[in-house]
Structure formats: C-alpha cells, structure tokens
Amino acid sequence: MNTGTIRSIVLAASLASAGWLAATTSTLAQEVTLRLHQFLPAQANVPAHVLDPWADKVESESGGRIKIERYPAMQLGGTPPQLIDQAQDGTVDIVWTLPGSTPGRFPSTEVFELPFMMTSAEATSRAYWDLFESHMKDGEFKDLQILAAWVHGPGVIHSRTPVEKMTDLQGMKVRAPTRVITALVSELGGTPVGMPIPAVTESLSKGVIDGAVTPWEVVPSLKVQELVSNHTEFGGDHALYTTTFVLAMNKAKYDSLPDDLKKVIDANSGQDVSALFGKTQEHYDAPGRELAVARKNNIITLSAEQVDEWKAAAEPVIANWVKEADGKGIKGQALLDEARALIDKYTAK
Missing domain, CATH: 3.40.190.170 (Bacterial extracellular solute-binding protein, family 7)
Structure with missing residues (x-):
C-alpha cells in the first residue's frame, strides 16, 4: 500500500470520526x-x-x-x-x-x-x-x-344576593364550568349557564349571570369580589364540588x-x-378569600348540619351519573366506589 493510499484512508477515517463526534455533540446539545x-x-x-x-x-x-x-x-x-x-x-x-x-x-x-x-x-x-x-x-x-x-x-357560590338555603338559588342564573356541575346547579334549583372561566367577569358585569361557582383562588384574577358581594362556603369534610x-x-x-x-x-x-x-x-384560596373579607363582603359558611340538606338534594346527580356511565360502558358505581376509597385513603395520610 503506497503512502498516498494510506493518507487517503487516514483522512477518510478522520472525517468519519469528526462527523460522528459532530453528530454526537449535536444530539447532546439538542x-x-x-x-x-x-x-x-x-x-x-x-x-x-x-x-x-x-x-x-x-x-x-x-x-x-x-x-x-x-x-x-x-x-x-x-x-x-x-x-x-x-x-x-x-x-x-x-x-x-x-x-x-x-x-x-x-x-x-x-x-x-x-x-x-x-x-x-x-x-x-x-x-x-x-x-x-x-x-x-x-x-x-x-x-x-x-x-x-x-x-x-373547594368550590364556592359567589352571588349578587345571599345564598343561605337552596331556595335562594331559585331563578338565579349561575355560571357552571362543566357538565356535571351544570347538572348540580340545576338539581339544587338554580339556572345553570355553562361558560369557560375567562367569560365570568364580563358576564357578571353585564348581568348575563347572577352568580358563579368557582374556588376562591381564581377570584382575584376575575375581580369576582368586586362584582358580587355574597359568597357561600360549605362546611363539613367534603366540598360542594371541584373541577x-x-x-x-x-x-x-x-x-x-x-x-x-x-x-x-x-x-x-x-x-x-x-x-x-x-x-x-x-x-391560594386564602388570599382570594381575604380580598372579599377586606371589602366587607357577606361570607356565608354553612354548617355541616345545613350541608346535609344540600347533600341529600344532590344525590340524584350522582345516581344519574352512575346510570349514564353504565350506558357508556363504564362501571359507574364501581368507579365511584374506587374514587371514594382512594380519596379516603389519601385524606387519612
């Protein structure tokens, strides 16, 4: 093998090595x-x-x-x-x-x-x-x-007029975020209006809705505490709803x-x-709630005993969901039981 051939082989090998190193470096720095x-x-x-x-x-x-x-x-x-x-x-x-x-x-x-x-x-x-x-x-x-x-x-009811009893929801147009919560508002006597959270501010200010269900933490960004003066919280171990x-x-x-x-x-x-x-x-629920307190808004906290009446009224929402889930090929009651057991498990820790 002559000198020129050897040089060509060495050069080819060097180029291949350089190409491999460049590709490897490029991959690492991707x-x-x-x-x-x-x-x-x-x-x-x-x-x-x-x-x-x-x-x-x-x-x-x-x-x-x-x-x-x-x-x-x-x-x-x-x-x-x-x-x-x-x-x-x-x-x-x-x-x-x-x-x-x-x-x-x-x-x-x-x-x-x-x-x-x-x-x-x-x-x-x-x-x-x-x-x-x-x-x-x-x-x-x-x-x-x-x-x-x-x-x-925990979900809270924010409204123009006080909500202390379920009858207070009668005729009230209330924003709800999802299908299940829309069904809940309806079952409790309100008139649900489905809409994404960003639409709440304008809808409240224009009177399209009379109230909204949201957690406290989103209140500041929507200025809810400035648009309504009543907020209903639910006592006891379980929240009215979540999303x-x-x-x-x-x-x-x-x-x-x-x-x-x-x-x-x-x-x-x-x-x-x-x-x-x-x-x-x-x-971040606490700072949101504090804004309503600072404005001297009316914060209603229902006792566990009062909430029992709401729980009983909400039972059809759960039963209907189980039935609908069964119709979609989901074992509704089994899934509900499993979810409750898991929540209990992690709550106890």
Missing part, C-alpha cells in the same frame, strides 16, 4: 422548544404559581436544552374548549385545560366532579392520578401524554424527545406533581 398554551392571564394563580414554576424546573433540569414558551389567555388562538384538540393534533405542544370543557369525551374524570366528593385538593389529586393510571391512561387519554391530573380547592384539570402534551412530540429529555419530563410528571399542583392551587 435544543427543544415546547409551546405551552392555556386560558388564564399570566398573572393568575395557576400560571404564576403552578405552570411557570413547573416550566422553569423543566428548563433548569434539562440544562437549558428544553425551552418552554408560555402563551397565556389563549394567545395562540382558539377557545378554551379547543385546547385539548390543540395538544392532540400538535398545534401546540402542551396545554393546561379542563377535560370537562369537552363534554362526554373524558367521562371517567367526571367522577371527581360529583357533589361532595372532594376533601382536600392534594388528597383528591392523588386519587385522581391513581384512577387515571388504572382506568384512563390507555383509554380516554390514549392519544395524549398526560403529565399531571389534579383538582382545585378536574390536566396538563397534557402532544404524544408525538413527547415520543420524539431523546431519552434523557424524556426523563426530565417524566421526573416532572405523575402523582407527586399532581398532588403539588392541587395543594398549591388550594393554598
């Missing part, structure tokens, strides 16, 4: 940009205290290789009920949304929205994740990568990540993350 889309203003509690800290943590733990762009208040277009489709079809990469915004599509999640199910948001969120893993992950949510599943703190949320990622986008970046996402997903999100959201 940058991924994920777009997170959601429906509330950036300063609202969930974006500010749940989603932003989560996104910051993912970016940090990826060594800056993952960048999460945050788009609040539907800045990328569409309406809140369209968020789940945006994640599924890849219009965006990650969304925070309510499964209940698309009625009938994720029926198993509704079990946690049934009246007087929730104890604390942290315990109920742990139960929700468990049930998601065992009943929903490979069924209703099979086309999405669910990163977290949680609920908010389910998911942080959902486009499945193809997740699958396209290199294994080490998948691990970063996985480390910031699951039951503990879901429980933290629920706990954090409920934590």
